[in-house]
Amino acid sequence: MAGDDDLHATATSRLRRDQQRYTASRRALVDALAVAGRPVTMPELLRDRSDLALSSAYRNLAVLERAGVVQRIVTSDEHARFELAEDLTGHHHHLICGSCGRVDDFRVSSQLERSLEVALARIVEGTGFRADHHRLDLVGTCADCG
Amino acid sequence: MAGDDDLHATATSRLRRDQQRYTASRRALVDALAVAGRPVTMPELLRDRSDLALSSAYRNLAVLERAGVVQRIVTSDEHARFELAEDLTGHHHHLICGSCGRVDDFRVSSQLERSLEVALARIVEGTGFRADHHRLDLVGTCADCG
DNA sequence: CTCAGTGCAAAGGATTTGCATGCCG
DNA sequence: CGGCATGCAAATCCTTTGCACTGAG
Numbered sequence: 320m321a322g323d324d325d326l327h328a329t330a331t332s333r334l335r336r337d338q339q340r341y342t343a344s345r346r347a348l349v350d351a352l353a354v355a356g357r358p359v360t361m362p363e364l365l366r367d368r369s370d371l372a373l374s375s376a377y378r379n380l381a382v383l384e385r386a387g388v389v390q391r392i393v394t395s396d397e398h399a400r401f402e403l404a405e406d407l408t409g410h411h412h413h414l415i416c417g418s419c420g421r422v423d424d425f426r427v428s429s430q431l432e433r434s435l436e437v438a439l440a441r442i443v444e445g446t447g448f449r450a451d452h453h454r455l456d457l458v459g460t461c462a463d464c465g
Numbered sequence: 466m467a468g469d470d471d472l473h474a475t476a477t478s479r480l481r482r483d484q485q486r487y488t489a490s491r492r493a494l495v496d497a498l499a500v501a502g503r504p505v506t507m508p509e510l511l512r513d514r515s516d517l518a519l520s521s522a523y524r525n526l527a528v529l530e531r532a533g534v535v536q537r538i539v540t541s542d543e544h545a546r547f548e549l550a551e552d553l554t555g556h557h558h559h560l561i562c563g564s565c566g567r568v569d570d571f572r573v574s575s576q577l578e579r580s581l582e583v584a585l586a587r588i589v590e591g592t593g594f595r596a597d598h599h600r601l602d603l604v605g606t607c608a609d610c611g
Numbered sequence: 612c613t614c615a616g617t618g619c620a621a622a623g624g625a626t627t628t629g630c631a632t633g634c635c636g
Numbered sequence: 637c638g639g640c641a642t643g644c645a646a647a648t649c650c651t652t653t654g655c656a657c658t659g660a661g
Contacts, residue, residue, distance in 0.1 A: 340635085342641065361625085372643045377626060379641085393541055396651085398625070414594060431584050438577050439603050447608025448560060454602040457585050462593025486660090488616065507650085518618045523651065525616085542626080544650070 326353060326407065333386040344371050345379050349388065349403070358392055358400035358413065358422045394456075395420060405452075412454070416461035425457070472499060472553065479532040490517050491525050495534065495549070504538055504546035504559065504568045540568060540602075558600070562607035571603070 330349050331341045348371075351364055365376055380401055383389035390404050394415055400422055405411070410432070414423040435453060443450050476495050477487045494517075497510055511522055526547055529535035536550050540561055546568055551557070556578070560569040581599060589596050 340640075342635090344641080373625095374627075374644080375642050378628095381627095393539055395539055396545065396625090399542065414589070416594075417597065425588050427584050427588065431580060434577060434580060435601075438573050442571050442573065443560070443603065443605070447611060448562075448603075448605055449611050450603055450605040451563065452604055454600070454604060455581075456600040456602075457589065457594075457596055458598055458600060459589070459594055459596040465593060465595050486615075488660095490616080519650095520619080520652075521617050524653095527652095542650090 323350075323353065326403075329407065330383070330386075330388045333388050334382070337382070337386045339382050339386060342379075344375060345383060347371070348376065348379055348383065352389065352401060352403050355402075357424055358394075358402040360398035360400055360420075362398065364401065392422075394422060413456045414461075415456050415458045416464055417458050418460050418464035421461050421463075423461075427455070469496075469499065472549075475553065476529070476532075476534045479534050480528070483528070483532045485528050485532060488525075490521060491529060493517070494522065494525055494529065498535065498547060498549050501548075503570055504540075504548040506544035506546055506566075508544065510547065538568075541566060559602045560607075561602050561604045562610055563604050564606050564610035567607050567609075569607075573601070 326349065327341070327346060330346070334341050334345070347368055348364065351368065352359070355363070361373070361376060365371060365373070371379075380389055380391065384391055387404050388407070390402055392400050392402065392413075394400060394413070397420065402408070408424075409426070411424040411426045414425050416422075435455070439450060439453055472495065473487070473492060476492070480487050480491070493514055494510065497514065498505065501509070507519070507522060511517060511519070517525075526535055526537070530537055533550050534553070536548055538546050538548065538559075540546060540559070543566065548554070554570075555572070557570040557572045560571050562568075581601070585596060585599055
């Protein structure tokens with residue numbers, strides 16, 4: 320569908336900007352991330368596509384991250400998690416299960432987001448810290464683990 | 466001073482509850498964390514106390530974490546960071562430098578905290594997710610790296 | 612005397628890197 | 637053709653674990 324076309328078109332152009340190719344493996348990884356719709360670990364990502372070597376997957380995700388297509392997040396020890404860059408999916412936050420580690424996305428009202436931004440801007444004001452973005456995670460126990 | 470006495474008294478009793486002793490090494494670690502006043506990595510923690518073996522430090526911090534005296538946080542790959550449990554230092558958030566990795570504490574108004582809690586409670590309502598606590602991080606570049 | 616705490620060395624686990632090969636452009 | 641992507645294996649890095657020893661109660 321159109322959304323996916325846009326996604327791949329964007330990925331292509333961002334990779335090209337970095338003089339990188341949008342290979343089948345990379346496209347498959349982006350597809351898998353889009354389908355997942357939440358940050359996934361490397362084992363989860365390769366569960367289906369077990370043909371791609373682990374090292375290649377890591378290398379491809381690193382390339383995609385440098386190009387701004389993929390974002391890597393670290394929520395705990397164990398495995399890092401990968402998701403599509405926020406400007407492709409929209410600003411969101413993470414619901415983290417402390418038991419199984421599962422991570423899901425959620426969004427808050429733009430009103431609360433604005434309050435947050437204002438409050439955070441005020442906090443760093445005059446400290447020399449240059450704020451880039453904020454992260455708001457909700458940690459608890461998911462339905463399956465509860 | 467009194468605050469430190471309280472801290473060590475609390476640590477002692479929490480360890481005792483777990484049938485663990487408050488050894489000199491453990492006390493030194495708690496002191497170092499209190500002095501740091503922000504989440505520190507293992508290398509930072511042992512910079513001064515280089516007499517304690519790395520494995521012992523990890524073991525002691527694990528004991529202190531189980532007892533609820535210390536909290537371990539993971540902000541990136543590389544090193545985990547350790548800080549005193551939040552009920553000893555008060556609820557706070559983290560200012561993270563994406564360049565050098567340094568982490569500092571900050572607090573927001575209790576009014577904003579309340580708005581956050583309300584909004585987050587509404588989000589998980591009826592999802593089966595049982596919320597434990599939230600995390601709000603501000604990511605950017607610190608004064609030294611800017 | 613006993614057992615928990617310690618140090619040292621080795622193991623573990625996720626991720627990265629070196630190198631030879633194959634394929635796309 | 638030339639260079640980049642890939643696979644495999646080895647290396648890295650933080651952290652954990654095994655084991656023998658020692659010191660506190």
